[in-house]
Amino acid sequence: MALVTFLSDFGDQDYYVPAVKARMLSINPQLSIIDISHSIEPYDLEHAAFVLRYSFREFPKGTVHLVGINTTGTMTHGYIGVKLEDHIFVGPNNGILSLLADQDPGIMVQFADIHLKDTPFPTRDILAPIAAKVASGAAIHDFGGPLTNFRKLMSRQAKATKEHILGHVIRIDRYGNLITNIRREVFEKLNPGKFTIQFGRESVQKLQTGYDQVEAGDPYAFFNSLDLLEIGIHHGHGGNLLGLKRDSVVYINFES
Known part of the structure; x- marks a missing residue:
């Protein structure tokens, strides 16, 4: 099956998303195009990377993922x-x-000038045709040569010692739940049995396994389906009620 996913910050109020899809379908009408999200905050690479990082593995291997985020920004060094x-x-x-x-891709290709054009809409005019052709059987090597200047961004990592873990909020979802960069495996390796999780004006000494194990309005903490520590207020917007935002600090102090 020729499968392409599409992620962008285009929203759903303009012509951008259907124009990109139409360009791909004009190349191969049999393509199956799956929207991951078009509600990414404008130019927000971290938001987009979070959504894609934790969703792409759910698709079949061989899937082509078209990423249309900040494609005309000054940070973009080609395609x-x-x-x-x-x-x-x-x-x-x-x-x-x-x-x-956490590791670099195994294959990286810089698209050659012959496949590029001067356009204010590179997602439609450059990336969509290549994605459609690759999903239809072409190899990415057909469109360029080895990439030598892979631009890298550093994601914030939690810091851990035997006494504590210092992490940060990396995403606040639409319900106000706060997802942190504290991983289950790190917590379980260090946890002596007693701990305090401090976030904003609240603290807890117990982990739940889901949202509904505390009363409405009470704070909770548990490791979610991504094995990341999630915190918040049950039936409340945790970000607003706790005064937390992305990059806010979350502490876990261990008691021996």
Whole structure:
């Protein structure tokens, strides 16, 4: 099956998304195009990378992922294709593709000038045709040569000692739940049995396994389906009620 996913910050009020899809379908009407999201905050590479990092592995291997985020920004150093864990990504060389995994992609291709054009809409005019052709059987090597200047961005990492873990909020979802960069495996390796999780004006000494294990209005903490520590207020917007935002600090103090 010729499968392409599409991620952008275009929203759904303009012609941008259907124009990109139409360009791909004009090349191969049999393509199956799946929208990951078009509600990414404008130019927000971290938001986009978070959504793509934790969703692309759910698709079949061999899927082509079209990434249309900040494709005309000053950070963009050309347009590239990469192969990561048997998935193909087509997008701008602005650092977003470096945030999808802890290791570099196995194959990285800089698209050649012959496939580029001077356009204010590169997602439609440059990336969409390449994505459609790759999904239809072409190799990303057909569109350029080895990439030598893969732009990288550094994601914020939690810091851990035997006494504590210092992490940060990396995403606040539409419900106000706060997802942190504290991983389950790190917590379980260090946890002596007693701990306090401090976030904003609240603290908890117990982990739940889901949202509904505390009363409405009470704080909670548990490791979510991504094995990341999630915190918040049950049936409340945790970000607003706790005074927290992206990059806010979350502490776990261990008691021996």
